Amino acid sequence: MxxxxxxxxxxxxxxxxxxxxxxxxxxxxxxxxxxxxxxxxxxxxxxxxxxxxxxxxxxxxxxxxxxxxxxxxxxxxxxxxxxxxxxxxxxxxxxxxxxxxxxxxxxxxxxxxxxxxxxxxxxxxxxxxxxxxxxxxxxxxxxxxxxxxxxxxxxxxxxxxxxxxxxxxxxxxxxxPPEMTGWGYGDLAGKFPAAGDWILADFVGVEPIDEVAWPLVQDNLKSWLVNPNGLANGDFNSISSLFTGLTVVGFAMEFHGTSRPASGAEHQIAHMWEMEGLSYHGRKVSHGACVSVGTVTSLALFDWLIEQDLSGLDAVAVSNKAPTIDAEFQTIDTLIRNTDISERAKLETRAKHIDPAEHRRRLQTIIVGWSSIRDKLEKHLIRSHEMAELLLEAGAPVAAENIGVTETHHRNTVFASRFIRRRYTVLDFLHEVGLLEAALGSIFPEQSNAVA
Ligand SMILES: [Zn+2]
Known part of the structure; x- marks a missing residue:
């Protein structure tokens, strides 16, 4: 066989x-x-x-x-x-x-x-x-x-x-068309940063990892993505593996009951561009192409996060600086001009807004458990530049400019994407530890403080 x-x-x-x-x-x-x-x-x-x-x-x-x-x-x-x-x-x-x-x-x-x-x-x-x-x-x-x-x-x-x-x-x-296979590869690659988001959500007590859906996707993900070259060469094993992965992810969502096993910050970034109707060279940029760039972006945030030592956080100082829900709404109004989208973003943001006591509890959890969770992230995730190489081989776009997005637009999208869905991701984690701006400043060095 x-x-x-x-x-x-x-x-x-x-x-x-x-x-x-x-x-x-x-x-x-x-x-x-x-x-x-x-x-x-x-x-x-x-x-x-x-x-x-x-x-x-x-x-x-x-x-x-x-x-x-x-x-x-x-x-x-x-x-x-x-x-x-x-x-x-x-x-x-x-x-x-x-x-x-x-x-x-x-x-x-x-x-x-x-x-x-x-x-x-x-x-x-x-x-x-x-x-x-x-x-x-x-x-x-x-x-x-x-x-x-x-x-x-x-x-x-x-x-x-x-x-x-x-x-x-x-x-x-x-x-x-080979580019369509690249999009599917990009969509499947997104399950890596999505897993990182789930690890963080589980860690801070927002959403536990599920023992059925998680292994179904995460135990096989590397093997599905290992041979991007084969896709370009029409190798049936590679093509079947990719289709198998994309299909199994659907079942993981059915068994879990939400899209959590398949979708995290990389999809929120992609959804922002899709809602804007992003097009490049006169064509709508596909979902998989947007997710591909979102994946490299989200993994870059994880790369930066893994470098940090959060065991010395000052929980009281960080929680005192956290924006109120009204301040969050003002930021949404500044970032998202379309009022239908900003109203929806406010609902999503309110749903995940936490009070100072819960914030301090999460920060305490992070301070105590940081070194073990950092090891877990490091062990499970692929580095951003390694993923970018695989995606390139599969024919998927990796840089925002490959889909017609400037660096300023890219940074603003990442910053705004935290607000559009209540799902807890690396963006929320970085926000709650008071480091989202610093992380964005690191991956978009030219753009620091473009959005405050
Ligand atoms: Zn997708």
Missing amino acids: SNWKQEVQRIVQPAVARSQITDHVVIDRNILTQTGELVSRSFAERSVMIFADTAGYAACGLAVADSLNKAGFAVSSHIIPNSPLPQPHVELADTFVEILKRGDFIPISVGSGVMNDLVKYAAFEADRRYVAVATASSMDGYASAGAPLSKQGFKITIPTRAPKIIIADLDIISAA
Whole structure:
């Protein structure tokens, strides 16, 4: 048995068996001919609606339709243009909901990130289960329950339901544009700083590490990312490993109940750019590309943090200097001009704002436990420059300028991103020990005090 088949058996299938949501994940070569039979096994309905954009349909829509036809399904398709690229907006997904309500269709998404998220949301809203046929290893959303979509400009992960079946034909996926594979690699690489965030959240008593989701992702992460060169060379083991990693992350989120196993500060940084509608050379910068740069940034903050000695912190002095919630709100108003986004940021910030007593308790925990937690971070995390080398090999962007972001913009984004989600990350940790500005000053030396 080839290596990838063994890995799928060893890691993916036990996760599928544990899943309450997903019945089948098939990762293999030349498997689209099995689509009809797989769908027959899991669904009672006899008609399907294929959703794709023109590029996704060209990649494998006909093969999927053919297999479904042969299995006796009535096949309809809803194909939308891919120029301009479909946007992950609730407003577009709502048009899919209307189509689904016209019949007893099984929704089938043929595509990658955006198409999968749109169909996932639409299927959930129309109370249907759906099938995801993947055309690229470009993000981790195939097996996840959340649909990250923009609603009136604010990017939120809307709780929905993961697909009943995921079909990943490695021949199709390996033919995807190489940059898309780089995005998926960037999204998976983000699980390193996200793990650092979880270690810190666990350490200060905000959110304990979960014994199921953590090892599922973190025990395998290095092996999934070890061969970025193979991705560029079309090596099926590397491509399968990446897809396996991205899929397993979805299951980890299902088992944990939130996106914590998959998403930390690197995603908040990315979400800021996605909400701004960041584009470069006339094209929207993808989620994975934003996460890739966010990953290098977040790991640089961890590199700086690991160098510090926090065992000598003065808890009373640090907590006396902490901003009040009103001061935090003023900062949000200065940093985030869009009022819908700033109002939402205030809700998120209020949810994680702590009183002085809790602040001093956390600081005391940090003072006492610092050396052991620093060792744990150092042992688990990859250094920022090493990750940057891997990402470059995988074809993912690593520097903000590679996605059209200036250093000032980059620094301001990192500073503002702490406010947009209540999840505790390295940004909150640095803020609470009074060192966020110093850390930012270190990784953005030209920009220190650009934002106060
Ligand atoms: Zn992601």
